[in-house]
Amino acid sequence: MGHGKWDDNAYAAAKTFRAAKGIADFGYTASIKGNPSSSWKAAPALDPLNVGFRECRDSPDHADSTPIAVLFDVTGSMGAVPRIMQGKLGKLHGLLQRKGYLADPQLMFGGIGDADSDRVPLQVGQFESDNRMDEQLRDIFLEGNGGGQKSESYELAAYFVARHVVTDAWQKRGRKGYLFIIGDELNKPRLEAKHIRRIIGDDVKQDIDPVSVYRELARKWNVYFILPNQSSYFDDDTIGEHWRTILGQNFLKLDDPGAVCELIAATIGMEERVVDLDQALVDLAEIGSVAESKAVGKALVAVGTAARSITAAPLGIDGPDDVALS
Numbered sequence: 001m002g003h004g005k006w007d008d009n010a011y012a013a014a015k016t017f018r019a020a021k022g023i024a025d026f027g028y029t030a031s032i033k034g035n036p037s038s039s040w041k042a043a044p045a046l047d048p049l050n051v052g053f054r055e056c057r058d059s060p061d062h063a064d065s066t067p068i069a070v071l072f073d074v075t076g077s078m079g080a081v082p083r084i085m086q087g088k089l090g091k092l093h094g095l096l097q098r099k100g101y102l103a104d105p106q107l108m109f110g111g112i113g114d115a116d117s118d119r120v121p122l123q124v125g126q127f128e129s130d131n132r133m134d135e136q137l138r139d140i141f142l143e144g145n146g147g148g149q150k151s152e153s154y155e156l157a158a159y160f161v162a163r164h165v166v167t168d169a170w171q172k173r174g175r176k177g178y179l180f181i182i183g184d185e186l187n188k189p190r191l192e193a194k195h196i197r198r199i200i201g202d203d204v205k206q207d208i209d210p211v212s213v214y215r216e217l218a219r220k221w222n223v224y225f226i227l228p229n230q231s232s233y234f235d236d237d238t239i240g241e242h243w244r245t246i247l248g249q250n251f252l253k254l255d256d257p258g259a260v261c262e263l264i265a266a267t268i269g270m271e272e273r274v275v276d277l278d279q280a281l282v283d284l285a286e287i288g289s290v291a292e293s294k295a296v297g298k299a300l301v302a303v304g305t306a307a308r309s310i311t312a313a314p315l316g317i318d319g320p321d322d323v324a325l326s
Contacts, residue, residue, distance in 0.1 A: 046123040050201040062104035073183035075146030077232035088261040101269040115195040155210035184231035228257035259292035
């Protein structure tokens with residue numbers, strides 16, 4: 001994986017073709033939603049069970065690969081947000097390269113559900129550098145359920161990235177990747193061992209404290225949680241308090257879900273110290289994302305990034321990994 005180059009024109013042409021032919025953007029969802037829910041399952045390329053590792057590797061085309069994982073909540077509380085984001089996320093690679101924020105970004109997309117109640121609680125794709133990333137995005141199953149208790153299995157997704165992703169960026173250069181979790185609810189109070197065994201396939205005996213998962217993850221990844229508008233809990237203060245306790249200033253609240261691509265790009269550009277916030281917003285306006293740049297600016301200023309770099313470590317990263325719960 002990770003070969004080839006992203007082509008904005010090919011992306012636009014494919015989208016136009018689908019619209020003309022009446023083909024759904026989320027084709028995999030459309031193909032199986034008519035089946036009994038007992039038969040719902042992840043697309044084979046996104047099934048996390050017993051995969052070993054997802055890899056982000058250097059190649060002759062991309063000698064300085066940087067992994068970017070974007071995993072978003074696909075439960076009912078997110079409403080139309082996943083579909084809004086799908087229209088923009090495929091352009092993320094082109095945006096990062098167009099403004100020189102990263103030389104060789106490789107993107108991996110995935111979906112997050114509820115391990116207690118959903119048929120498909122976790123989906124994780126491959127790292128790609130070309131238009132195959134749009135294909136994997138379209139294969140994410142929008143189950144649209146969830147458990148109804150204001151929590152989803154974000155910690156299960158975090159565990160997968162911490163334990164089942166390997167990157168040349170870290171192994172060769174000691175350089176962190178980027179993980180963006182997009183959702184609107186809380187983590188589960190515990191990461192249950194039975195869910196890890198059933199969904200990922202690891203032989204884990206004890207439940208794990210979710211905070212310890214994020215602590216482990218933060219050693220190799222810059223981790224962000226984006227709370228987009230038009231989701232059910234956008235105005236719920238307990239969501240922000242929960243995520244700020246875990247990630248500190250890396251909790252980002254976004255007024256316009258259509259600006260998620262721009263927010264991710266600006267955040268990476270700042271983390272890489274290629275731009276400051278003011279320049280990032282100028283860059284977005286120059287590529288035609290004027291309205292989106294306003295939402296991005298508000299999201300970043302609201303957490304204090306106008307006054308300081310967003311490179312500070314998340315809160316609570318000291319201490320042992322794998323805190324077991326009785």
